[in-house]
Amino acid sequence: MPGLEDFAEFVKVNEPLAPHTYFKLGGPADFLAQPRSRAELAAVVKRCYQDGIALHVLGGGCNVLVREEGVRGAVLRLSEPAFTEIRVTDRRVNAGTGATLSAVISSAARHGLAGFESLVGIPGNVGGALRCNAGDRSGEIGQYVRSVEVMDERGEVYTRQRDELRFADRTSNLDDPVILGAEFELDPDDAEAIVKRMRRAWIQRKASQPLTFQAAGRIFKNPRGLNAAQLIEQAGMVKTRVGGAEVSDRNANFIVAHAGATPRDVRRLIDLVRTRVKERFSVDLELEIAVW
Numbered sequence: 001m002p003g004l005e006d007f008a009e010f011v012k013v014n015e016p017l018a019p020h021t022y023f024k025l026g027g028p029a030d031f032l033a034q035p036r037s038r039a040e041l042a043a044v045v046k047r048c049y050q051d052g053i054a055l056h057v058l059g060g061g062c063n064v065l066v067r068e069e070g071v072r073g074a075v076l077r078l079s080e081p082a083f084t085e086i087r088v089t090d091r092r093v094n095a096g097t098g099a100t101l102s103a104v105i106s107s108a109a110r111h112g113l114a115g116f117e118s119l120v121g122i123p124g125n126v127g128g129a130l131r132c133n134a135g136d137r138s139g140e141i142g143q144y145v146r147s148v149e150v151m152d153e154r155g156e157v158y159t160r161q162r163d164e165l166r167f168a169d170r171t172s173n174l175d176d177p178v179i180l181g182a183e184f185e186l187d188p189d190d191a192e193a194i195v196k197r198m199r200r201a202w203i204q205r206k207a208s209q210p211l212t213f214q215a216a217g218r219i220f221k222n223p224r225g226l227n228a229a230q231l232i233e234q235a236g237m238v239k240t241r242v243g244g245a246e247v248s249d250r251n252a253n254f255i256v257a258h259a260g261a262t263p264r265d266v267r268r269l270i271d272l273v274r275t276r277v278k279e280r281f282s283v284d285l286e287l288e289i290a291v292w
């Protein structure tokens with residue numbers, strides 16, 4: 001198999017991915033690339049394309065379940081300072097893909113800029129949040145985007161403007177190989193009022209999601225007009241367990257990984273939930289998390 005030996009300074013071989021995901025499960029990547037500059041990123045992306053090496057991008061790892069066998073090809077992590085910068089100018093916030101959502105929310109609040117409050121408590125990074133249009137019924141990241149910088153498989157950088165972008169329920173048309181960052185436009189507001197709304201959002205999210213457990217985000221998409229968590233509850237699946245994986249009692253669309261859980265446990269529980277919901281309601285649940 002062709003490799004990425006030329007990039008040994010920032011590419012690790014056979015590197016465990018579990019520590020980089022919220023489930024903390026799964027095997028290694030053939031290559032874990034953590035470039036320190038855009039030039040290094042472009043070089044490794046281009047090489048993967050030329051040599052036919054599969055390329056995956058990992059953000060905060062909140063929406064990814066890695067199998068026992070791990071991932072063939074290269075996994076990119078954009079966590080070095082070149083990718084995590086946050087700049088605030090007037091009403092605009094520019095954030096690098098690897099910046100955590102929480103850092104971006106705090107920066108905006110410190111500058112008296114409102115809009116991101118409802119995202120408080122959502123883990124992950126800017127790149128993942130953009131691709132998955134992170135948010136909830138009270139607001140989504142996509143509504144504040146002015147433009148997004150992306151890289152194609154040849155390492156070329158482009159800017160996609162607002163009018164080319166589509167954001168919908170936990171999804172977007174940002175299917176470019178690498179999201180590099182975005183410019184957001186927010187509304188000036190009283191800093192105290194922003195902080196109050198942030199506190200309220202945090203309390204609500206903490207009460208409705210297993211934030212302190214080893215879990216990924218919502219497992220299934222909401223079927224059109226329906227709520228996956230309610231279907232799973234009504235199918236009697238709350239607290240159902242396979243090995244160390246359990247359907248959360250805080251939100252039935254979350255799976256919690258207890259000590260000793262394996263990726264297989266999680267996948268078998270996913271299959272079981274799907275089967276029960278299909279039997280009971282004739283609804284096919286589609287995965288929202290990515291299984292690598």
Ligand SMILES: Cc1cc2nc3c(=O)[nH]c(=O)nc-3n(C[C@H](O)[C@H](O)[C@H](O)COP(=O)(O)OP(=O)(O)OC[C@H]3O[C@@H](n4cnc5c(N)ncnc54)[C@H](O)[C@@H]3O)c2cc1C
Nearest residue numbers: 059060061062063123124125127128129134135179216217
């Ligand atoms: C306890 C818990 C609660 C959550 N609550 C919510 C919630 O209320 N609302 C909500 O919307 N989400 C929620 N999530 C899900 C998750 O936090 C968000 O979807 C988050 O935005 C995902 O970001 P990430 O950086 O972890 O992405 P990852 O999980 O690392 O990646 C998600 C997808 O995006 C792709 N990707 C990531 N970065 C890039 C990049 N730079 N370029 C190209 N592709 C990229 C990955 O390849 C993958 O396909 C929750 C998760 C957890 C664990």
